[in-house]
Amino acid sequence: MLKRLFIIVMFLIGVLVGQNQVPDIQLKKLDGKSAQLHSYLKDGPVLINFWATWCAPCKKEMVYLDEFEKRYNKDGFSILAISIDSPKSLSNVRSYIRAKKYSFRIFIDPNRQTFKKLNGNLMPTNILIGQDGKILWRHYGYLPGNEKTMEAEIRAALKYNF
């Protein structure tokens, strides 16, 4: 009973003090080099997309991510697509991206530590981060048509006029 109560209290603390500020975590690129998440926020908002080569909804969604990257990159927006393929299946990540001609940046998170630090849960997970490092929008899963909501959120982050 006490343990249940503890979980509830921790949940409430989280709700009360949660400020949705992402930490400056280290991301790993496909070539093995590292980069800090906050370095990509200098130019504008960032959409983090967690995906995997075995995730069908992720692949459905990626064609739209590529469109948004191309459309809004000149305004400072960028997409960081982080593959959570395990070291066991990592070899197919680059081939897939090359064949599809996707232009956004690719990172890898084979033991899902970045995924967990950013509260990823289901696949795909999308997290839109403002230039100040605050999470502006988050979405789990992909349903056809979600790209419209996503684009509206990106435009809002870029403070476009509708």
Added chain:
Amino acid sequence: MLGVFCQILLAQFNLSGTTSLGYGDSENDFNFSEHRVDLNGNWNQWIGWMQFEYAKPPQLGREDAGLRKFRLEYVKDNFTIKLGDIYEYWGRGLMLNMEDDQSIDLDTGLRGGLLQWSSDVVSAEVLGGTQSIWRLTNQVTGFNDRVPNYKVEHGMVGGRVSFNGDRWQGSIQFLNSKEDHPNPITNENDNINHNMMGGTLHYFADNMDATIDYVKKDKSGFGFYSNANVFLGLWSIGLSYKNYSFATLPPSDRWNFVNNTGGALTMQQMPTGFRTHNSSLLGKITHLIDFNDEVGYYFTLSGPVFNDALFTLEWAKSSRHNEWYNDIQWNWQSRDAVSLPSSNPLMNPFQEIYAELNGYAMGQKFYYVIGVVKTEDVLDIFTNQEIDQYQSYSYESIEAVTIPTHFTYRFDNQYSIDILFEYQDKKKGFNTFSNFPSFGHDIFGSLYLKEKQINRFISVGIAKSPRWSASLSVDYADTEERAVVEQERKNNAIEKALDSIWDTSLTWANLEVVINLNQNNRLAISYGSLRGGVYCSNGVCRYIQPFENGFKFGLVSTF
């Protein structure tokens, strides 16, 4: 004063997390109640994570209540310190690949500490701690499909030095593990010392990349993995080769990790060298990789063919290193070691050929995936006896052709329909061969009540973005293994409705509704039955019992 202090503190402290609740209640007592809270916090250079769990019982695994995992990280300039539950991987995981895969209840994490120093060119890290790994086995008492019953403890210390060039990266690493291995015969713990040394080399260029990973374990164990991808325009050609040789165990003892020590450790989760499937029917016949003794290659070819459709062709082949035979006392002996995979059935060969076309059409309104897969796998060898020039052997095998397809059509008003259809023609059974005089035969005996099994998996869904989706899935087989058929099952309301169309005695139907309450809360409710069977994740498989005629409820919240 305290309030001001708290406000200053909280202004710099960020806390976020997720909660996931899951309940299930079925007629066959596959009941579960799981609650999990993940809390992530960061304050200046500190990052913390705690995971609380109340699972009585969980879907898979042992009951738990309280703090399950925690970690505190400190990152400052070139230094990183981690304390608590650590999940690291080195190279491609031949020596170390820690993961917490709850879908198969596999947790290879380390509780201890890690210290890392890194510059642009060189980095060095040491780690140490203890590891408790629970596994499921029928070699000790208390076997239960859902609850692991055998625990092995490791005390580990390891280190790695990495070098980073412009295009090259390399690392050398070592690991020592002292294992407390419960011995069911003596009822005492065997203390086993494992030593591993290894190296990784990685090359990355515009038109190709290559990886070599090698580990040597104790006196004679080793693992080797290499992969090269070449990019010709938008096409890519990939070739991987694996050679894992940590223990040579006879067929009768191949999966007995209780009474055989010194082989590959559970923390060595190495590349599988075959495709990771997301198809329901293919997931049930995925090859179970033998990390102790397997050699194989994996060829991939992929590129755009027309209208941005992506074509993929993959060919994976593997086998054990040796042929196995019975000597005159019926003991297993091995011979004829190979370094390339063999098709000899007495070496447990596996082969999978996979072809797929996927892409968008009709102005990105229509998405399709069409595949065809041929799978051949020798699961078990029972006998192989030779007298003079005569031979007699028997083994169990699977041969299957699977056609997975997936179609989605998006309407303009945010509605969409989603159809998933998978067809599988599967033969599974015992092969016996003999050329002994007056006893010659080459017979296949099906494990099913029919010569082969036809499986169909159909899922029809409708969704309105971004709010909700509903899907009806029907898993159908025309025959089953005798043990499954003999278990009497009652049809649920959906299956009864389908009974007028076909015999639904081997049909499992399930209706699921998912509602995105808002961007932070996702609710899933389902009713029906889910077919049991082997479920595999990255080459590691386990049996999941069916979920018969019940409700499931799941809520995921982020804060």
